[in-house]
Amino acid sequence: QVQLVESGGGLVQAGGSLRLSCAASGLTFRAYSMGWFRQAPGKEREFVAAISWDIESTYYGDSVKGRFTISRDNAKNTMYLQMNSLKPDDTAVYYCAADTDGRILGSWPTGTVAYWGQGTQVTVSS
Numbered sequence: 607q608v609q610l611v612e613s614g615g616g617l618v619q620a621g622g623s624l625r626l627s628c629a630a631s632g633l634t635f636r637a638y639s640m641g642w643f644r645q646a647p648g649k650e651r652e653f654v655a656a657i658s659w660d661i662e663s664t665y666y667g668d669s670v671k672g673r674f675t676i677s678r679d680n681a682k683n684t685m686y687l688q689m690n691s692l693k694p695d696d697t698a699v700y701y702c703a704a705d706t707d708g709r710i711l712g713s714w715p716t717g718t719v720a721y722w723g724q725g726t727q728v729t730v731s732s
Contacts, residue, residue: 608632608721610702615726618692622730626687628702628723635683639705641665641714642676642687644698644728654700655687656715659708669695692730699725 614626628640641656655676656665664676673692678685685702701724707717 608704610704610721610723612700612702612723612726615700615728617729617731620693620730620732622692623688623690624692624728626689626700626702626726626728628685628687630683630685630704633704633721635704636680637708638720639708639710639714639716640678640685641703641705641719642685642700643703644696644700646698649698651701652698653714656705656710657685658710663710665710665712665714689728692728694730694732697728697730699727701725 609631611629618624636659639658642654643651644654645651653667657676657678673690675688703719704721705715705717706720709716
């Protein structure tokens with residue numbers, strides 16, 4: 607059974623930082639590209655960031671470029687999202703996702719998102 611479990615969310619003041627983690631099990635983690643989406647109340651789901659299977663390629667949504675950094679540790683089957691300079695607009699539930707295609711080719715997902723996590727709440731106060 608495949609599981610993606612996010613952690614690290616919470617309440618933080620504007621300008622602060624958080625680090626999200628996504629622990630994967632039940633799949634060959636290194637074969638998948640991985641990414642983060644977020645969804646705020648009343649808004650559509652928004653792409654945040656993605657990373658290729660071999661860590662050589664990353665891709666970010668425009669709203670987080672320069673503030674967020676995605677990474678992964680294939681030995682630990684875990685992906686991370688370091689979020690700095692947080693803004694109230696970053697408030698959302700953050701979801702990790704696994705794409706069957708391990709590459710990033712100009713956008714993401716490249717293939718199909720096969721698995722989703724349950725989400726972790728991030729709240730940024732002004």
